[in-house]
Amino acid sequence: MTKPAPTIRHQIAVGFALVLVMALMTIFAVVEWKVKPDLITQRHEKITISQHGLLDLLNAKLGQVELLTSTMALTGTILPKDASLFRTTFPPILNNYGDPAIAGGGIWPEPEAFKKGVQRRSFFWGRSGKTMAYYDDYNQPEGNGYHNKSWYLAGKDASVGRCNWSNAYIDPYTKAPMITCTVPMKENERFVGVATVDMRLADISSILSQYGRENDGYVFALDADGKAISFPKSAIEFQPYRNTLRTREELERELPWLQHALKTSQDLTGSDLLKVENDGLFGEAAYVHLIKSPKTGWVIGWSSPRVK
The missing domain is CATH 3.30.450.20 (PAS domain)
Structure with a gap:
């Protein structure tokens, strides 16, 4: 027995479905290949501008x-x-x-x-x-x-x-x-x-902490010798009786998600933007932008959630 020919209504429904699928695929492609890269680029530019603004604030x-x-x-x-x-x-x-x-x-x-x-x-x-x-x-x-x-x-x-x-x-x-x-x-x-x-350094630390909060992230700083000038209290435990500041090596052990950024800071000459797969404070992927102050030799790091 031969199958009945599809009705015009059925053909129209299939056509609409195909058009909808094609439209969704086009939207997805535009978002992934155009919109998202543009957002990421804009995010990177904003981070860079903000970091230079923070450096100007510290220099002042x-x-x-x-x-x-x-x-x-x-x-x-x-x-x-x-x-x-x-x-x-x-x-x-x-x-x-x-x-x-x-x-x-x-x-x-x-x-x-x-x-x-x-x-x-x-x-x-x-x-x-x-x-x-x-x-x-x-x-x-x-x-x-x-x-x-x-x-x-x-x-x-x-x-x-x-x-x-x-x-x-x-x-x-x-x-x-x-x-x-x-x-x-x-x-x-x-x-x-x-x-x-x-x-x-309490004054400097307050400036960095406030700046991080106002820009949906957190800021940390290392001096020219790799010692911690400022880090979020939520990241490292405060020890009031220490006679020395935390070293880069200590921070790498305490903050494993920042190991790559901390190692990169050692030989940094200008600035660098790094990706973190799972930031321990955000609980998600993040960017870490590092910039070196020519005045002091400090490295300032700003961590912010990554664009999804």
Whole structure:
């Protein structure tokens, strides 16, 4: 028995179905091959622009400390070499209107540069609430003297008015993470000592944390030596009694999803965009954009969810 010929209604339904399938396939192809790549490109461009914006924000903050240190260095070269004058002039400058980010700093003359026959004649102040307290510890005859400290030696080859930033460290007294800005002092082209300002990293960490939250991700930072300047508290456990900052190697063990990014940061010269298959904080795929600061040698990383 022969099959009845399809009705016109059935043929129309099949035709519509084929058209619908073709339309869906076309839409899928357009989304996958055109729309999605464009979205990813736009996302990458936004990340890059945002990272440069964050770098500008950090440079502005660091620039304030650089200006403060340069002011101290210049003042230290033009003031008469009078100890009482130094002890009354510099505390208000260093205090910077009670700025809590400024932990301390001082003037560190070369041997005999402040007074003939005197090898150690430093002027150092540390923050004490809203004021600065004077400390004479560095002038005591015990120890190697401040002239052999890395932050002092860094100023000998630095340009006048140019800050040489130290690597991050934990202050042995306050246990607070800090960095030090060193600016050389010169009189008639002769090196006569350095001025320093110690800056707490809590301010930098707050800027990075806020920036990450406002941009649907998180930000972390490593200094030029690979030590953690800032990381989300949700990523690593805070240990208040540590005497050193976390190293790159420690972070690689604690944050396995960031291992590749952390290793890449070691030899980074400009910027790089990496993919993470499963970010431990997002619980999904993510991008990590790394950028190196030419001013400090820091590497700033911004992690954000990947476009699906």
